Amino acid sequence: xxxxxxxxxxxxxxxxxxxxxxxxxxxxxxxxxxxxxxxxxxxxxxxxxxxxxxxxxxxxxxxxxxxxxxxxxxxxxxxxxxxxxxxxxxxxxxxxxxxxxxxxxxxxxxxxxxxxxxxxxxxxxxxxxxxxxxxxxxxxxxxxxxxxxxxxxxxxxxxxxxxxxxxxxxxxxxxxxxxxxxxxxxxxxxxxxxxxxxxxxxxxxx
Amino acid sequence: xxxxxxxxxxxxxxxxxxxxxxxxxxxxxxxxxxxxxxxxxxxxxxxxxxxxxxxxxxxxxxxxxxxxxxxxxxxxxxxxxxxxxxxxxxxxxxxxx
Numbered sequence: 001x002x003x004x005x006x007x008x009x010x011x012x013x014x015x016x017x018x019x020x021x022x023x024x025x026x027x028x029x030x031x032x033x034x035x036x037x038x039x040x041x042x043x044x045x046x047x048x049x050x051x052x053x054x055x056x057x058x059x060x061x062x063x064x065x066x067x068x069x070x071x072x073x074x075x076x077x078x079x080x081x082x083x084x085x086x087x088x089x090x091x092x093x094x095x096x097x098x099x100x101x102x103x104x105x106x107x108x109x110x111x112x113x114x115x116x117x118x119x120x121x122x123x124x125x126x127x128x129x130x131x132x133x134x135x136x137x138x139x140x141x142x143x144x145x146x147x148x149x150x151x152x153x154x155x156x157x158x159x160x161x162x163x164x165x166x167x168x169x170x171x172x173x174x175x176x177x178x179x180x181x182x183x184x185x186x187x188x189x190x191x192x193x194x195x196x197x198x199x200x201x202x203x204x205x206x
Numbered sequence: 207x208x209x210x211x212x213x214x215x216x217x218x219x220x221x222x223x224x225x226x227x228x229x230x231x232x233x234x235x236x237x238x239x240x241x242x243x244x245x246x247x248x249x250x251x252x253x254x255x256x257x258x259x260x261x262x263x264x265x266x267x268x269x270x271x272x273x274x275x276x277x278x279x280x281x282x283x284x285x286x287x288x289x290x291x292x293x294x295x296x297x298x299x300x301x302x303x
Binding site (some may be wrong): 200 | 220265268274282285
């Protein structure tokens, strides 16, 4: 009886289909951010000077540090999947935990960055910000919306990775069945790609 | 089970991922360094080209797109083409204002 059940489980498993579903979801995420990038391009086109002035107030050091953190976390995630494919559970688990910690580091950096902006009075609707030219107000509006939405994605990605760590410990993710980990990785890499574009567009306008 | 067999077959080594990571870090340093140089209107073009190269590396290597069925790559390319079309059409319309 139990062998029959196992056979049924194997027949219904479709790893390619699971990954294809994940990719389709990622494309919908691409369009979500794509709309915001479109809005950014039009406002920047209309307010080039204001965008340059506003971007000079950005902390390039923290922005670059966060870029390196996310790129490295993508590396550890890819390595975690490779380790699981090779059957090295402990290494995979370690790399997943490191990936999660990189996510924490990213958010801590973001906290300091936003705190500095808020203390400088550049929070949405503040008297200092609303007195600035409209292009700069738009820049900060887009900055908080796009970077903020990206930050939400980092939190979601970390939550997913936390579940993957649990699944790995319990053996639900193992050498022969790691599509969940692969899909978690796909989501995490998408978050990385979005940041790859946000970084030059918000921090490196000279 | 058959799909899983084909999957494990292409299990790549750790080395390639570390090489890709090194390339990504180098490109990040490049984009930050180049931002100091003024190319005028081309600054944004240079920054976007570097970002696209980085995205290509992440998509093909980290996200295993080069190992997937062709349909996956078609999905992604079609989505990107439509997004580029959207930008082109938007600015066609917008430049009249």
